[in-house]
Amino acid sequence: MGRMGDDRILGIETSCDETAAAVVERATRVRSSVVASQIDQHARYGGVVPEIASRAHVEMLTPVVAEALVEAGVADDEIDAVAATAGPGLVGSLLVGVSAAKVLALVWDVPFVAVNHLEGHLYASFLEEPDLELPLVVLLVSGGHTMLVHMEDHGRYHLLGSTIDDAAGEAFDKVARYLGLGYPGGPVIDRLAESGDPQAIAFPRGMLDRTGDDRYDFSFSGVKTAVVNHVRKHPDVAAADVAASFQEAVVDVLVTKARRAAREVGAKGLCLGGGVAANSALRARFTRACDEDGIRAFVPSRSMCTDNAAMIAAVGWWRLKSDGPSPLDTGATPNLRLPVAG
Helix, strand or coil: CCCCCCCEEEEEECCCCEEEEEEEECCCEEEEEEEEECHHHHHCCCCCCHHHHHHHHHHHHHHHHHHHHHHHCCCHHHCCEEEEEEECCCHHHHHHHHHHHHHHHHHHCCCEEEEEHHHHHHHHHHHHCCCCCCCEEEEEECCCCEEEEEEEECCEEEEEEEECCCCHHHHHHHHHHHCCCCCCHHHHHHHHHCCCCCCCCCCCCCCCCCCCCCCCCECCHHHHHHHHHHHHHCCCCCHHHHHHHHHHHHHHHHHHHHHHHHHHHCCCEEEEECHHHHCHHHHHHHHHHHHHHCCEEECCCHHHHCCCCHHHHHHHHHHHHHHCCCCCCCCCCCCCCCCCCC
């Protein structure tokens, strides 16, 4: 593995609207983590505009990588490999990061490692809690994905269930947009819900009582539609009550299914990951449920829930150990799936 000292990996993340770079040692010690957000550039459009995102990555990636190296206190020749998100994500955005990572790997004569963004979220917990015991169940909730993953061992995953329509974060954004609250929807609904009554409106809990093979799948299109219909029928309803009741319905489904899954597979702990994991109500309910069930809960800091390059570097280290370097003709795969065991 090239010039192995402390196994320093430079991670690069450009899958959506954050340009990020980080230096991580042996998948656990974060030497630096720099994130440049594009939220302000996309807010006026009510969502991420792919063309704007890719152009911003082109502009920001070089200074972000430079800042990550300076913050880590390492020189170019002290990097042992370069890892970058190859998917899933926006294809134009992904190509910026993958192309830059391959160039750096060539110039520095070190391995290049293509990383699955979803796998990155699974490893975010280990950056702050390296002694987490496997097996784990990870509840991964973001704008594009909602899934329950049984992490049996490093690199060995079983997908227990996923959304059949909207992801949880997507539902937050759509509800916020309908209520005229702005973008991104997750943080604004979280704040508004603090002053609302979560029991004010009984919104539906999609697929909550399933017992068959789809018992760990999710559906959030129904609750989103229920919000729209309720507000149309009751135009004077308090927005805070709508936000709190909607959030309560989503959190209820997420936590109930996660704790059931942890019990069924005999997990030693439950981890939360993905951008929606920054939600206050979800974090509180998740932790309380684990305490009640007597299993270990790990809720990463908010900076590790949202997209970052430290988690990409961590996966890069593990994948380099298990699979070796990725070919330099590796491209971007916008619909890349989580690699699961058969």
